[in-house]
Amino acid sequence: MTEDSEGPQGQSAYRRLLADIKSGQLLPGSRLRETELAERFGISRTPVREAIRQLEADGLVTHQARQGATIRNLDYAEVIELYEMRSVLEGTASRLAARMAQRVEVVELTELNDALAASAPGAAAQELNRQFHRTLLDAARNRFLVKTMSALQKTLLILGPTTLADPTRPEAAAAEHAAVIRAIAAHDGDAAEAAMRAHVEAALNARIRAMRGREIPMEDE
Template identity: 60%
Template sequence: MTDSSEEIPQGQVVYRRLLEEIRDARLLPGTRLREVEVAERLGHSRTPVREAIRLLESDGLVVHQPRQGATVRVLDYPEVMELYEMRAVLEGTAARLAARVANETELRQLHELNAEFAAAGDNQQAARLNRQFHAMLLEAARNRFLLRSMRVVQKTMLILGPTTLLEADRTVTAAREHQTVLDALSARDGPGAEAAMRAHMEAAQMVRLRTLRRHERPLEE
């Protein structure tokens, strides 16, 4: 643990660790969060663990199930559809705005990130570079309210489980979809950038739904 983390309340430290584990698919949807087990595994007392679980509940990432207790939430199909629809709206808008206001340095960095993403050696590296690509594009839109709304969507996206980049050839296809967005950005074509980003989100949504159907995950009541 770093010195900076020691200055953060312990409940926040545990909260951030659990968020990372949900994001990295080490805590999958449906996983029970037993206070004693989490406390022993992370090396904290039960009090900050209890606080962290309450924070995850307030985020909508954890729910209390009968006879199970705190459990990482499982989204049903309509919720997944709504989540991706919101992401398409927000990131499509970000692409349109970025086409107008992004500077040449940002565009160059986006091209470089996508090249690294396409050449990623493993799924974890690809997922990290993909997050960086989308985060940089959102920043390039220069809209604080859009960023704030997107953070809410991104947090909920954490509970969808493993990245769709685990699917065969998805990284290659996603890199091509990114490039279509980038071509529109470089041409300062706002409507084209928005349409390309929406198409990218729709493709990711279809992969996600195929994954959910294949694993036949139970729906949340």
């Protein structure tokens, strides 16, 4: 196999592994066995190894003694740090959106949020939530903020199943989103940022409850 063919296959394997992490098929602590993955993807081990190296560079995979490559487990302190950064970035995005968003974007945010409020917990709610946050980020009109948030979202993938699987969370999240939308529609940057930060704090609390329910180990102890 040539180097040219390994590159695209490595990228394809990388995207498939990312999708498996996002869907919850690969959970924190899952082992990545090159031979099994190569068989599953119908490729050689070389591009699989390339994909695993890329995931490791992203901070999503770690190598452990006697286990090899595994999906990384974040401890509680790391999760809190992630959400603190998310609060800063999305709070800033909301402030900017209050100044920059067009009426059509406010309407789109409202429609997505209404659909979220009416959706059942799980994958559908997760996708509507993803679209809501992406639309808000786009409305901020800051390409560097988008790039930084994209990098953070990759790390958020390894937190495991969405907290929107909690039966109470979609409705609560929609109510929190509504406060952000009202502030953006009113062009109130302070209120928009505060509402988004409150939303991210609520999401963090839901995440911590979910982690305790799954009894994820605190690696620093």
